[in-house]
Amino acid sequence: MDLQELRKKLDEIDPKIVELYEQRMDVCSQVADYKIGTGKKVFDPAREKEKIDTVKGLTHNDFNRTGVEELFEQIMAMSRKLQYQKLTEAGASGRLPFISINSIDKKTCRVVFQGAEGAYSQAAMFKYFGEGVHNFHVDTFRDAMIAIEEGAADYAVLPIENSTAGIVSEIYDLLAEYENFIVGEQIIKIEHCLIGLPGAEIKDIKTVYSHAQSLMQSGKFLSDHPAWRQISMKNNAFGVQKIAEDGDKTQAAIASEYAAKYYGMNILKKGINKSETNSTRFIIVTNQKVFLKKANKISIMLEIGNEVGALYHILSHFHYNHVNMTRIESRPIGDRNWEYRFFIDFEGNLADSSVKNALRGLREEAKSLRVLGNY
Known part of the structure; x- marks a missing residue:
């Protein structure tokens, strides 16, 4: 039998498969009608396992057994999706625990951010809520989560992802741990500066303080100064705060231009992070189950x-x-x-x-x- 004849046989078989598939989905639609009327759950894993074991037993070799298992897993998955769709169309969409709101009241709310004055989180907060917002800061991300959970703040501003360094894994873990909810986001451009005391020069520096991610993002610049000791801080602004308090010209910090201005420090070099498109995405978190209509x-x-x-x-x-x-x-x-x-x-x-x-x-x-x- 040549290839054309084999293809002709396949062309004869395929419409039959389609016809049987549509017959099966018609029956599944009737099953959905029954479940809508009785309140029975769509997904029945025990029944599906029993069915797959049965059809696998109808095959004649291991290759076909694996193929039939995969095929029927797909067929039953599509059946479930049809049933879910019919349930939704019937109005059985389930209770929505979130309440829609038109806007966030940014004038009277109280916002918490992690870090010290001058942190990127503070800059993100001001960009989202406005510079007149009532706010305070805490030492750790966990402290911020606790503040909104306990009602000391209405919202927290937390960094969740950087375009070059990736996710802030601790934030994901805290979202799993606390019953708090994301209601907004703010993206800001990150431009790291090497910051020192007034009168200090790059040649004076021996120690650099910053958040671990900022040290990593500035790795190319720092590699040109292998003698510098790098010390990780909880937040970039804490590094600027430390060098301001210590008054030691051999110390520097990596942080934003905003942080340097806030603490009256000197910018020794701008844009030392390796990516010109570096941005951080901040999430706005609250303890209320609300979402904006838009x-x-x-x-x-x-x-x-x-x-x-x-x-x-x-x-x-x-x-x-x-x-x-x-x-x-x-x-x-x-x-x-x-x-x-x-x-x-x-x-x-x-x-x-x-x-x-x-x-x-x-x-x-x-x-x-x-x-x-x-x-």
Whole structure:
């Protein structure tokens, strides 16, 4: 039998597969109608495992067994998505625990940021809320989370990602630990300066203070001065504060031009970070479950089973609901070795039907799901 004849046989088989697939989905639609009427859950893992084991047993070799398993996993995943869609269309979209608001009251709110006066977080806060906002600062990111959880502040401004250094992993871990929610974001350009005491020169410097990420971002410049001792601080502005208090001309800090002006220090060199496009994304966090009506980005956190294809099936909910996923990060779960939680950003608003449908599927099939915010 030549190739053309073989292709002809495939052309005869494929329409039959399509016809059977559509017949199966029609039955699945009827199953969805039954579940809508009875309140029965869509996802039944025990039933799906039983079904896959049955169809695998109908094959005649190991290769086909693996292929049929993968095929029916996909078919049943598409069946679930159809059922989720019908549930949403029937108005069974579930309770939305978040309340939509028109705007944030930036005039009377109280905002906390981590670091000292002159920190990049303070600059991000002023850009988002305005320079007249009531604010205070704390030493650590955890302190900021506690401040909004306990009501000492209405909002916290926290750095979550830098365009060159990557994520601030501690912030992701704190979002998992505390019941606080993202309501906004602010991106600011980062231009690091080498800052010294008035009258100091670069040739005087022996020790440099800054945050670990800022030291890394300024690595090329610092490599030209191998004799300098580099000391990590909790925040860039703490470094400027320290050299101002110590009054030692051999000390310098890496921080913003804003920090240098605030403490009356001298800028020895501007733009020492290696990337001219370096920016940091800050999130605005609150303890209230609210979202702006015009919000267009959603952040979620979820955990899934350690099984073959688990992440693939979870992510397919974005594809089938035409929701654009923009970011995914994984972080280890502290008290469980080799297990991870995923942080996902995607476009949309919690009031969108496509988002509701995707979240319904994710909630039913993930081990746990939490919406971190819509902003």
